[in-house]
Amino acid sequence: MTQSRREFLKSCGALIVSFSAGSLRVLSAQSQGQFGTHPSHIDPEKLDSWLAVGADGIITAYTGKCDFGQGIFTAQSQLVAEELCVPIDRVKLIQCDTSVCPDQGTTSGSQSTPTNFNSESLALAAATAREALLGLAAVKLGERVEQLTVADGIITSNMGRYVRYEELIGNKHFNVLLSATAKRRSSRDWTVLGKPIPSLDRTALMTGQFEFVHHVRIPGMLHGRVVRPPEMGATVVHVDEQSVRSVPGLVKVVVRKNFIGVVAETQYQAALAARKLAVQWNPGPELPSHNSFFDHLRKQPSHDVLSVDSRDIEAQLAAASHVIRAIYTYPYQMHGSVGASCAVAEVKPESATVWSATQSVYPTRSIVAKLLNMPVDTVRVIYVRGSGCYGLNGADAVSFDAAILSQAVGRPVRLQFSRQDEMMWENFGSACVVEHRAGMARDGSIVVWDREDWVASLGNRPGYDIPGNVITGMLLGYEAELPEPRSAKAPGGKFRNQSNTVPSYFAGCVAGGCGGGGTIRSERALTHTVRSPFFTGPLRSPLRIQNTFANECFIDELCAHAKADPVAFRLQHLQNSRVIGVLKAAADAASWQARPSPMANFSRAQTVSGRGIACVAYEGDNGYAALVAEVDVDLQTGTVRPKRFIIALDCGPVSNPDGLRNQTEGGILQGMSRALVEEVTWDNRRVTSVDWETYKSLHLDSEMPTVETVFVTPADRPATGAGETAITVTPAAIGNAIFDATSARLRDLPFTPERVKAALLADRGARA
Numbered sequence: 001m002t003q004s005r006r007e008f009l010k011s012c013g014a015l016i017v018s019f020s021a022g023s024l025r026v027l028s029a030q031s032q033g034q035f036g037t038h039p040s041h042i043d044p045e046k047l048d049s050w051l052a053v054g055a056d057g058i059i060t061a062y063t064g065k066c067d068f069g070q071g072i073f074t075a076q077s078q079l080v081a082e083e084l085c086v087p088i089d090r091v092k093l094i095q096c097d098t099s100v101c102p103d104q105g106t107t108s109g110s111q112s113t114p115t116n117f118n119s120e121s122l123a124l125a126a127a128t129a130r131e132a133l134l135g136l137a138a139v140k141l142g143e144r145v146e147q148l149t150v151a152d153g154i155i156t157s158n159m160g161r162y163v164r165y166e167e168l169i170g171n172k173h174f175n176v177l178l179s180a181t182a183k184r185r186s187s188r189d190w191t192v193l194g195k196p197i198p199s200l201d202r203t204a205l206m207t208g209q210f211e212f213v214h215h216v217r218i219p220g221m222l223h224g225r226v227v228r229p230p231e232m233g234a235t236v237v238h239v240d241e242q243s244v245r246s247v248p249g250l251v252k253v254v255v256r257k258n259f260i261g262v263v264a265e266t267q268y269q270a271a272l273a274a275r276k277l278a279v280q281w282n283p284g285p286e287l288p289s290h291n292s293f294f295d296h297l298r299k300q301p302s303h304d305v306l307s308v309d310s311r312d313i314e315a316q317l318a319a320a321s322h323v324i325r326a327i328y329t330y331p332y333q334m335h336g337s338v339g340a341s342c343a344v345a346e347v348k349p350e351s352a353t354v355w356s357a358t359q360s361v362y363p364t365r366s367i368v369a370k371l372l373n374m375p376v377d378t379v380r381v382i383y384v385r386g387s388g389c390y391g392l393n394g395a396d397a398v399s400f401d402a403a404i405l406s407q408a409v410g411r412p413v414r415l416q417f418s419r420q421d422e423m424m425w426e427n428f429g430s431a432c433v434v435e436h437r438a439g440m441a442r443d444g445s446i447v448v449w450d451r452e453d454w455v456a457s458l459g460n461r462p463g464y465d466i467p468g469n470v471i472t473g474m475l476l477g478y479e480a481e482l483p484e485p486r487s488a489k490a491p492g493g494k495f496r497n498q499s500n501t502v503p504s505y506f507a508g509c510v511a512g513g514c515g516g517g518g519t520i521r522s523e524r525a526l527t528h529t530v531r532s533p534f535f536t537g538p539l540r541s542p543l544r545i546q547n548t549f550a551n552e553c554f555i556d557e558l559c560a561h562a563k564a565d566p567v568a569f570r571l572q573h574l575q576n577s578r579v580i581g582v583l584k585a586a587a588d589a590a591s592w593q594a595r596p597s598p599m600a601n602f603s604r605a606q607t608v609s610g611r612g613i614a615c616v617a618y619e620g621d622n623g624y625a626a627l628v629a630e631v632d633v634d635l636q637t638g639t640v641r642p643k644r645f646i647i648a649l650d651c652g653p654v655s656n657p658d659g660l661r662n663q664t665e666g667g668i669l670q671g672m673s674r675a676l677v678e679e680v681t682w683d684n685r686r687v688t689s690v691d692w693e694t695y696k697s698l699h700l701d702s703e704m705p706t707v708e709t710v711f712v713t714p715a716d717r718p719a720t721g722a723g724e725t726a727i728t729v730t731p732a733a734i735g736n737a738i739f740d741a742t743s744a745r746l747r748d749l750p751f752t753p754e755r756v757k758a759a760l761l762a763d764r765g766a767r768a
Contacts, residue, residue, distance in 0.1 A: 037064075037103045037104060037105045037362065038103060038362065038366070038464055040102065040103035040362065041377065042062075042100070042101065042102045042103065044102045044103070044121070044178075045177050045178060046175075046176075046177060046178070047125055047128050047129060047132070047174045047176050047177065047178055048173040048174055048175065049062065049102050049125075050062055050102065050121070050122060050125030050126075050178075051080065051125055051126065051129055052173060053129075053133075053165050053166060053168075053169050053170055053171075054166065054170055054171060055166050055170035055171040056166065056170070057086075057090060057153055057164060057165060057166040057170070058090055058091075058092055059080060059081075059084055059086060059090055059091050059092065059153075059165075060092045060093075060094065061076070061077075061080045061091060061092070061093050061094070061122065061125075061126070062093075062094050062095075062100055062101040062102060063076050063093060063094070063095050063096070063101060063102075063104070063116065063122055064095075064096060064101050064102045064103055064104025064105070064107075064361070064362070065095070065096070065104055065107045065111075065112040065115065065116060066095045066096040066107045066359060066361070066383045066385075067095065067201075067385065068107070068357065068359060068385055068386070068388055068389070068390075069385070069388040069390075070112075070390070070663055070723050071199055071656065071659035071660075071662060071663060072107075072112045072113070073093060073095060073199070073200060073201065074197060074198075074199045074200045074201075074656060074659060075113070075655045075656050075659055076093055076095075076112075076116060076122060077091045077093045077200060078192050078193050078195070078197060078655060078656060079116065079117060079122060079123055079126065079193060079655065080093070080122065080126050081192045082126075082185055082190055082191065082192040082193040083123060083126030083127050083129075083130055083184065083185055084126050084129060084130050084133075084153070084165075085130065085150045085151055085152065085153065085185075085191075086152060086153040086165075087152060087192075088192055088197065088200075090153060095383055096361040096381075096382075096383030097361070097380070097381075097382045097383065098361050098362055098365045098379075098380050098381045098382075099380045099382075101361075102121075103362040104116075104121065105360070105362070105363070106359055106360040106363065106461060107359040107360070108359055108360075108391070108461070108538060109538075109619075109622075109721065109724075110618070110622060110623065110720070110721020110722060110723045110724050110725075111721060112721070113651075113655065113719045113720065113721055113722065114622070114718070114719060114720055114721060117655065117718075117719040118718045118719055123184060124178050124179075124180075124182060125178055127179075127182035127183060127184050127185075128176070128178050128179045128182040129174065130150065130182075131179065131182050131183070132174055132176060133150075133155065133165055133168055133169065134148055134150065134155060136168040136169065137155040137163050137168060140163055140168065141155075141157050141161050141162075141163060143157040143158070143159070143161075153165045153166075155168075187653050193653075193655050193656075194653070194654060194655065194656075194657070195656065195657075196656060196657045196658035196659075197656055197658065197659075198658060199658075199659065199662075210385075211384070212339075212342075212357075212384065212385055212386055212387075213342050213343060213344070213355055213356065213357045213384035213385065213386045214339065214342045214386065214416065216344045216355045216384060216414070217344075217414075218344060218346055218412040218414075219412075220411050220412055221344065221411070221412040221413065221414055222251055222263050222264065222265060222270075222409060222411050222412065222413050222414070223263070223264055223265070223266055223267040223269070223270040223413065223414050223415070223416075224261055224262065224263045224264075224270055224401070224402060224405040224413045224414070224415040225261065225262050225264075225267075225270040225271050225273065225274035225415065225418070226259075226260065226261045226274070226401050226415070226417070226421060227260040227261065227262065227274050227277055227279060228420075228421055228424065228425055228471070229258065229281055229284070229475075230281055230685075230686060231283065231284045231287075231685045231686040232284050232285075232287070232533060232534060232686070233283075233284025233285050234258075234281040234282060234283055234284040235258050235281065235282045235284075236255070236257070236258045236260065236279065236280075236281060236282075237280040237281060237282055238279070238280040239253065239255050239260060239277070239278075239279050239280075240277070240278040240279070240280075241253045241277075243276055243277055243278035244262065244273045244276050244277050247264065247269060247272050247273040247276060248269060249264045249265035249266055249269035250262065250263075250264045250269060250273050251263045251264055251265065251409055251411075252408060252409050253273075253277065254404065254405055254408040254409075256404065256475075256476060257475060257476050257477050258474075258475040258476070258477075259401075259404065259472065259475040259476050260277070260279060261274075261401060261404065261405045261408075261415075262274050262277060263405050263408070263409050263413055267414070267416065271418065274418075283685070284685075285533075286684050286685065287533050287682055287683070287684050287685060287686075288533060289684070290681060290682050290683070293431065294329045294431075294433040294454075297431070297432075297433055297454045297456060297530055298433060298454050298528075300454075300530040300531065301530070301531075302454065302528035302529055302530045303482075303528070303529040304526065304527065304528050304529075305498070305526070305527045305529070306524070306525070306526050306527075307498065307501050307502050307525040307526075307527065308502055308506060308508035308523055308524065308525050309523075309524045309525075309526075310508070310521060310522050310523050310524065312448075312522050313448060313450045313522060313523075313524045316439055316447060316448035316522040317437060317439045317448055317450070319439070320439025320440060320441070320447055320448060321439075321440055321441055321442045322439070322440045322561065323437060323438070323439050323440075324436075324437070324438050324439075324440065324557060324558055324561055325435075325436065325437050326435075326436050326553075326554055326557055326745075326747060327433060327434070327435045327436070327747060328433070328434045328436070328549065328550035328553060328554070328747045328748070329431075329432075329433045329434075329747065329748045329749070330431060330432050330433075330434075330545075330546040330549060330550070330749050331431050331678075331679040331680060331749060331750070332428040332429065332430070332431045332456070332534065332536075332679070332680035333428060333429045333539060333674055333678045333679065333680060334393075334423060334426055334428050334429070334539070334678075334680055334689070334695060335389040335390070335391055335392075335393040335426060335429075335539055336423070336678070336695060336697050337386075337387035337388060337389050337393045337394075337422065338387060338388075339386070339387035340387070340394070340416055340417040340418065340419055340421070340422045341357065341386060341387060341393055341394030341395050341397070341398040341416070341417050341422055342357070342386060342387075342398060342414070342415065342416040342417070343355060343356045343357070343395070343398045343399040343401070343402040343403075343414075343415055344402060344412060344413070344414045344415075345368075345399070345402035345403040345405070345406040345412065345413055345415075346406060346411075346412040346413075347372060347403055347406040347407040347410075348410075350378060351378045351379070351380070352368060352369075352372060352374060352378060352379045352380070352403060352406075352407070353379075353380045353381075353382065354368055354379070354380070354381045354382070354399050354402065354403055355382050355384050356381055356382070356383065356384065356386075356395065356396075356398075356399040357383070357384060357385060357386025357387070357395040357399075358381065358383065358395045358396050358399055359392075359395070360396065360461060360462075360463075361381040361382075361383050362381070362464070363461070363462060363463050363464045364381050364396060364399055364400075364462075365379045365380070365381045366464040366465060367396075367400060367462050367464070367465075367467050367473075368381065368399070368400060368403045370465070370467060371400055371403065371404060371467060371472075371473075371476065372403060372404070372407050381399070390539070390540035390670075390723070390724075391427075391429070391537065391538040391539040391540055391542065392426070392427045392460070392461055392470075392537035392538050392539070393422070393426050393427075394417050394421070394422050394425070394426050396461070396462055396470055397425070397426075397470045397471050397472045398415055398416070398417055400467070400470070400472040400473070401415050401472055402414070402415040404472070419690070419691050419692075420690045420691070423687070423689065423690045423691065423695060424686070424687045424690050425471045425535070426535070427459055427460070427469075427470060427535040427536055427537030427538075427539075428534055428535065428536050428537070428539070428680055429536065429537075429538075429539030429542060429546075430455050430456050430457055430532065430536045430542070430543060430546070431455075431456045431532070432453055432454060432455045432456065432543070432546045432547075433453065433454050434451060434452070434453040434546070434547065434550035434551075435451070435452045435453070436449070436450070436451050436550065436554045437449075437450040437451075438450070438554070438558055439522075440558065440561065440562065444561075444562030444563070444564060445519075445562075445572065445573070446505065446519075446520050446555075446558055446573055447520070447522060448520070448522035448523070449503065449505070449506065449520050449522070449523055449524075450523075450524045451501070451503070451524070451525050451526070451550070451551070451554075452524075452525075452526045452527075452528070453501065453526075453527050453528065453547065453550070454527075454528045454530055455527060455528070455529050455530065455543065455546075456530055456531075456532035456533075456534075456536060457482065457529050457530070457531070457532050457536050458480050458482055458531055458532035458533075458534065458535055458536050459474075459480040459481060459482075459535045459536060459537055460481050460536070460537050460538070461537060461538065466478070466480075466481050468480040468481070469481050469535075469537070470535065470537075471535060474535075480535070482531055498527070498543075499542065499543035499544055499546075499547055499619065500543070500544040500547045500548055500551070500616060500617075500618065500619055500728070501525045501527055501543075501547050502523075502525045503518070503520075503525075503551040503555065504517065504518055504551075504574060504576065504579050504615070504616065504617050505518030505519065505520050505555065505570075505573040505574060506518050506520050506523040506525070507519060507520055507521040507523065507575075508523055517574065517575040517576035517579070517617075518573045518574050518575055518576075519572070519573050519574075519575060520573060534680075534682075534687065540667070540670065540723075540724055540727055541618075541724040541727050541728045544616070544618060544619060544724065544728050545671070545674070545727060545728045545730075545731065548614065548616045548728045548729060548731075548732055549731040549732045549735065549749065551732075552614035552615070552616070552729065552732035552733075552736070553614075553732050553735045553736060553745075553747065555569070555570065555573075556597065556612070556732075556735075556736045556739065557745060559596070559597070560596065560597055560598070560739070563596045564596060565594040565595055565596060566596075566597055566612070566613050566736065567583060567584075567587045567592055567594065567613060568594060570583060570613075570615065571583065571584075576617060578617065578624045578650050578712075578714065579615055579616075579617050579624055579626075581624070581648075581650060581712050581714065582615060582624045582625055582626040582648040582649065582650050582712050583613075583615045583626040583648070584648075585626070585648035585710050585712050586613065586615075586626035586627060586628050586646055586647060586648035586710065587613070587626075587628065589628075589646045589648065589708060589710045590611070590628040590630075590646040592611075592613075592628065597610075597612070597736070597739060597740040598610070598739055598740050598741070598742065598743040599740055599741065605635075606634060606635055606636055607632050607633065607634050607635070608632070608633050608635060608741045608742060609630065609631065609632050609633075609643075609741055610630070610631060610633070610737045610738065610739070610740030610741025610742065611628060611629065611630045611631075611737050611740055612628070612629050612631075612732075612733045612734065612735065612736025612737030612738070612739065612740055613626065613627065613628050613629075613733060613736060614626070614627055614629075614729040614730075614732035614733040614736060615627070615729060616725065616728050616729050618720075618721070618724060618725045618728060622720045622721045623649070623650070623651045623720045623721050623722050623724070623725040624649070624650040624651075624712075624725065625647060625648065625649050625650070625725035625726055625728065625729050626647070626648050626729065627645060627646070627647045627648075627668070627726065627729040627730060627733040628645070628646040628647075628733065629642060629644075629645055629730070629733035629734050629736070629737040630642070630643050630644040630645075630737060631643060631734060631737040631738060631741060632741075633738055633741045633742055633756065635742070635760060637753055637757075638752075638753035638754065638755070638756035638757035638760065639753050639756070640676060640734065640738060640751055640753075640756060641703060641705075642672055642705040642734060642737075643705055643706070644705055644706045644707075644708070645668050645705055645706070645707045645708070645730075645733075646708045646710070647664060647668065647707070647708070647709055647710065647726055647729075648710040648711075648712055649664055649709065649710070649711055649712065649722060649725060649726065650711075650712040650713070650714065651719065651720045651721065651722035651725070652713070652714075652717040652718050652719040652720050653713060653717070653719055654711055654713060655719070657711065660711070660722055661709050663722060663723050663726070664707070664709050664722070664725075664726045665707045665709070665726075667723070667724065667725070667726030667727035667728075667730070668707055668726050668727065668730050669698075669707075670727055671726065671727035671728075671729075671730025671731060672698065672705070672730055672734065673697050673698040674727075674730075674731060674749070674750070675730055675731035675734045675735070675749060675750060675751055676698065676734070676750050676751050676752070677696040677697060677698060677750050677752065678695070678696060678697055678750055679695075679696070679749075679750055680695070681694065681695075731749060734751065735751065738751065738756070742756075742759075742760060742763065743763055743767070744756070744759035744760045744762070744763040745759065745763075746759050
């Protein structure tokens with residue numbers, strides 16, 4: 001029987017491992033902004049909170065960063081194996097169980113690798129353990145540590161004597177703090193890290209043996225369904241419980257304020273009861289028109305933030321040789337998880353356990369405790385992988401809903417959303433509109449660039465204390481997170497570059513350390529955050545993909561005005577060496593031929609081809625990417641077919657080339673879908689994209705483009721995130737390729753055939 005870490009430590013004796021006072025440092029929880037942590041019963045300063053060595057030589061490691069398809073389970077296992085010099089099959093990784101794992105906040109923002117790989121947290125724990133074991137072996141073997149080597153979990157002296165890890169400390173704990181001076185293994189010596197090890201769960205996934213949260217079964221378990229409002233803002237007037245008396249197996253109708261759910265013996269019975277339950281609702285407010293939404297957005301009260309302001313914009317625009325203007329729009333998009341969200345909860349009077357696909361087990365634990373009015377230390381959340389989402393789909397809401405229903409009936413409840421529950425009420429990726437103005441000198445260089453954007457926002461991840469950020473909390477009367485309207489002031493002191501608002505070509509990027517850095521010194525970036533009519537939240541590359549689409553397409557417009565080559569023009573306005581590095585690497589790998597866009601001498605053929613490029617320094621120093629897209633455009637139908645992508649990626653040392661390549665290719669494919677077809681729609685009352693007929697995404701049988709990946713690995717750089725860089729540049733690269741092929745500039749996503757044909761017609765009219 002497998003023991004929990006807590007049971008393991010209680011059952012074994014204590015082995016005290018000593019360090020000199022100078023080798024110890026008290027570590028506080030590392031601040032990660034919205035990914036930060038709260039104090040936990042698992043002390044992150046203690047080595048025993050992170051790993052244990054069993055009597056069988058198995059290393060059990062505990063992480064607060066979960067794998068939901070991005071491959072971090074394998075990469076973290078490689079990390080532990082590498083630092084402890086054991087084969088990867090000797091590592092057992094426990095992820096995101098609040099009873100045994102440290103609180104590492106939320107698995108998001110591509111922060112798992114920076115958090116656990118850069119000499120802190122899991123990496124530091126494994127390095128500390130290796131040095132502790134070497135110290136123990138030196139005593140046992142009567143040798144100096146410098147005379148010892150370690151491989152495969154065996155420590156050997158120069159004289160040939162050896163001892164195994166488990167002989168030193170098996171089934172005992174270390175009782176030491178993490179050592180700030182523990183030396184990490186150099187990438188030059190890696191034997192497990194840096195290798196293309198297939199995902200450890202690949203076989204189980206491919207053979208149907210992998211157990212998702214949907215497969216969790218608890219003795220005595222019932223099934224639940226929620227009854228959501230027909231529209232945003234609707235409130236309950238009356239619930240007629242008599243309307244479902246005839247449903248067999250019905251256990252209870254649960255009503256708490258505007259939250260309504262049903263519990264039954266089977267999932268079918270619960271779904272039947274949810275459909276039949278008669279509820280009278282007060283209507284919500286009328287929604288703004290979908291067709292004119294971006295005009296509406298720009299007229300609303302807003303919370304304003306200046307990221308950078310040189311305070312000479314208007315004067316420089318007035319003095320410029322040419323002024324170029326453009327407005328870009330990006331729609332609401334949804335996670336569109338193929339499987340609907342699911343959770344299982346077992347709430348007893350004295351405790352609660354939730355099996356959840358949340359990316360935030362500790363924050364979810366806090367919210368569940370709040371909603372159930374229970375002490376937080378009586379709640380346990382166990383991560384079990386669910387439908388992939390790369391952001392905030394329904395995983396948190398369904399966990400809260402299951403817990404509420406379980407508490408109401410006093411038995412375990414499994415709750416799986418319907419497709420409509422999932423798609424109408426998830427937290428969408430924000431819609432936004434970006435307005436650019438730029439002034440150019442006579443030599444074609446950019447002398448001034450002003451950008452202003454409007455972002456629709458309501459809610460976010462619930463975090464530790466904001467239940468109203470998702471639909472469950474709102475129905476229970478909690479408020480969503482939304483900044484109060486205020487006017488922007490010029491930034492003082494520290495430069496701000498939230499969500500890649502600031503283009504990499506702004507000189508302020510260098511002074512502000514945003515990871516970009518360019519030559520344009522007359523610069524302004526102003527963001528207006530507006531209350532959204534729908535819930536919003538992180539969707540892979542939240543706001544970075546929107547801002548990069550607008551920034552990278554607009555610089556392409558400026559490049560075309562200057563009649564310059566798109567790569568050379570970008571290089572002319574960049575200073576950051578890592579952005580320059582990926583831009584050159586992508587161009588080289590694509591055999592880029594220098595010329596202006598669009599192509600000269602347009603073909604009269606029905607199908608034309610073009611190439612486009614885009615680059616990004618993701619949210620500062622968190623990964624760098626440049627992507628070349630090659631596309632075909634059918635001039636009669638307006639259909640865009642990406643044929644080839646070439647991407648250069650710099651994320652520091654690569655833990656697993658196979659996993660990173662998978663992440664990169666997956667990001668490009670998802671970005672392609674979001675660029676070409678995805679958009680949330682609504683009428684004047686409610687969301688209308690509620691299934692796979694009304695919310696479009698690329699079909700699995702769509703033509704697969706070629707994806708070629710180049711890793712750029714500068715020496716002596718820390719690891720960065722990499723899960724979101726590729727998707728961030730994809731819509732812009734495709735948009736620029738369409739322009740190169742057709743001379744038609746598309747500024748509104750998605751690039752549907754109807755929009756492409758309209759742009760082609762407008763371009764022909766302009767050139768006539």
